[in-house]
Amino acid sequence: MAESAAGPVDLVILGGGSGGYAAALRAAELGLSVVLVEKDKLGGTCLHRGCIPTKALLHSAEIVDNIHESETFGVLSTFNGVDMAKVNAYKESVVGGLFKGLTGLIKARGIEVVTGEGRLVSPTAVAVDGRVIEGRHVILATGSYSRSLPGLEIDHEKVITSEDALGLDRVPGSVVVLGGGVIGCEFASVWRSYGADVTIVEALPHLVPLEDESSSKLLERGFRRRGIKFKLKTRFSGVKTTDHGVTVSLEDGSTLDAELLLVAVGRGPVSAGLGYEEVGVAMERGFVLVDRDLRTNIPTISAIGDLRPGLQLAHVGFAEGILVAEQLAGLNPVPVDYDNVPRVTYSSPEVASVGVTLAVAKERFGADAVTSVTYNLAGNGKSQILKTSGAVTVIAVKDGPVVGVHMVGDRVGELIAEAQLITNWEAYPSDVAQLIHPHPTMSEALGEAHLALAGKPLHLHD
Numbered sequence: 001m002a003e004s005a006a007g008p009v010d011l012v013i014l015g016g017g018s019g020g021y022a023a024a025l026r027a028a029e030l031g032l033s034v035v036l037v038e039k040d041k042l043g044g045t046c047l048h049r050g051c052i053p054t055k056a057l058l059h060s061a062e063i064v065d066n067i068h069e070s071e072t073f074g075v076l077s078t079f080n081g082v083d084m085a086k087v088n089a090y091k092e093s094v095v096g097g098l099f100k101g102l103t104g105l106i107k108a109r110g111i112e113v114v115t116g117e118g119r120l121v122s123p124t125a126v127a128v129d130g131r132v133i134e135g136r137h138v139i140l141a142t143g144s145y146s147r148s149l150p151g152l153e154i155d156h157e158k159v160i161t162s163e164d165a166l167g168l169d170r171v172p173g174s175v176v177v178l179g180g181g182v183i184g185c186e187f188a189s190v191w192r193s194y195g196a197d198v199t200i201v202e203a204l205p206h207l208v209p210l211e212d213e214s215s216s217k218l219l220e221r222g223f224r225r226r227g228i229k230f231k232l233k234t235r236f237s238g239v240k241t242t243d244h245g246v247t248v249s250l251e252d253g254s255t256l257d258a259e260l261l262l263v264a265v266g267r268g269p270v271s272a273g274l275g276y277e278e279v280g281v282a283m284e285r286g287f288v289l290v291d292r293d294l295r296t297n298i299p300t301i302s303a304i305g306d307l308r309p310g311l312q313l314a315h316v317g318f319a320e321g322i323l324v325a326e327q328l329a330g331l332n333p334v335p336v337d338y339d340n341v342p343r344v345t346y347s348s349p350e351v352a353s354v355g356v357t358l359a360v361a362k363e364r365f366g367a368d369a370v371t372s373v374t375y376n377l378a379g380n381g382k383s384q385i386l387k388t389s390g391a392v393t394v395i396a397v398k399d400g401p402v403v404g405v406h407m408v409g410d411r412v413g414e415l416i417a418e419a420q421l422i423t424n425w426e427a428y429p430s431d432v433a434q435l436i437h438p439h440p441t442m443s444e445a446l447g448e449a450h451l452a453l454a455g456k457p458l459h460l461h462d
């Protein structure tokens, strides 16, 4: 057990979210003494306000959809409504169980947790409530917060963030979702399933704009079918709260009335007022700058997770935390390959991807050097059984490895794990083509796309 009063510990971590706690667990496992400073609850955004509670809502929403669609499958059922108190109790029970497990794990590894708001006071120390904790190394892992737009004030009642949305005690009648990224699309999906009238406003040309354009278009088709409205290439210009909700004005001159406005325009770094600037940590727009080993410009300080520029995903935070811990313990870990991090939007339909988009592949390898196959889920038995539609697109370098996999359809999030092995191990289509996928599963679509890329398509229509 680290005794900070007795001298410097090996590692002080500021922030106990996905990145911070993963670093703590791995460092302790490797025999380092660790102090973890957390002002709120261990587990951070992901466990309490992000991944886990949103996916619980999405699961409950899926059950609503199943009930509505049950007759298609020969099952007669009656939908009697959504009881948000019970939905929230279920969601909280999942979060609570995982929180208990995490707290136990941290304790079992002998990590000292200091509860309180920490502040960086030197290249090797963090102060919490008057106590200065010295470490040979410091990891900054203070995460991110829901951003807004200039002049757009969040009142947490009618103009809300994702945190507020997770705490709603009712199903709203109508919502405008500002931002068609992952978080906006997931909430749009949940609320539509629950029966709300939903309109997404996105400034860029497509929903989930970081995804391959083909995936965005399939998601848009899926949302359109479900009655989720969206306005693309449309910028927000203002919002007024009314007795009934909000009136949202858009730069195209139109207005939208709704009960709620969810602001889902991205997440900014939690770095202001925490001593980073005073200690001399290099930052840009509040994000802490790091090299590929996650070191800041100060050799004794690393930064991980949502706080540094780049992908904001829990599993990236885990990987970065583990990486820094292993470096500090004298191991020689491989840096994170950010292109090959799997990404999932858990809406209905789901969007999952790993590797580069077709546009990036063409830019990187040359348009003539890239080949791709799209396998429509219409040809996949299990997808037909589930009545889901979508596609699997696999991109490869000609006579070379697979460099991108992009999928849309229900449950494709579960398929991305195989896809990330393929891209990370730089498998060739022919390597994957000879591997047998179980029938009937959705994974066969991935196998079929590789068979086609390897020149031996099976169930693929031209």
Ligand SMILES: Cc1cc2nc3c(=O)[nH]c(=O)nc-3n(C[C@H](O)[C@H](O)[C@H](O)COP(=O)(O)OP(=O)(O)OC[C@H]3O[C@@H](n4cnc5c(N)ncnc54)[C@H](O)[C@@H]3O)c2cc1C
Pocket: 014, 015, 016, 017, 018, 019, 020, 037, 038, 039, 040, 041, 042, 043, 044, 045, 046, 047, 049, 050, 051, 052, 054, 116, 117, 118, 119, 141, 142, 143, 144, 162, 183, 270, 274, 304, 305, 306, 307, 312, 313, 314, 315, 316, 317
């Ligand atoms: C609605 C939503 C849904 C999401 N869904 C997914 C998903 O499905 N999959 C996925 O991979 N990612 C998802 N994410 C992203 C994921 O939650 C984040 O990428 C991840 O939590 C980042 O981890 P982190 O450790 O960098 O920061 P955080 O998890 O934000 O943790 C930072 C911690 O630092 C603490 N802290 C901050 N300042 C101080 C201080 N001064 N002193 C002490 N403690 C401090 C905070 O209390 C917090 O606990 C979602 C995010 C949101 C908002």
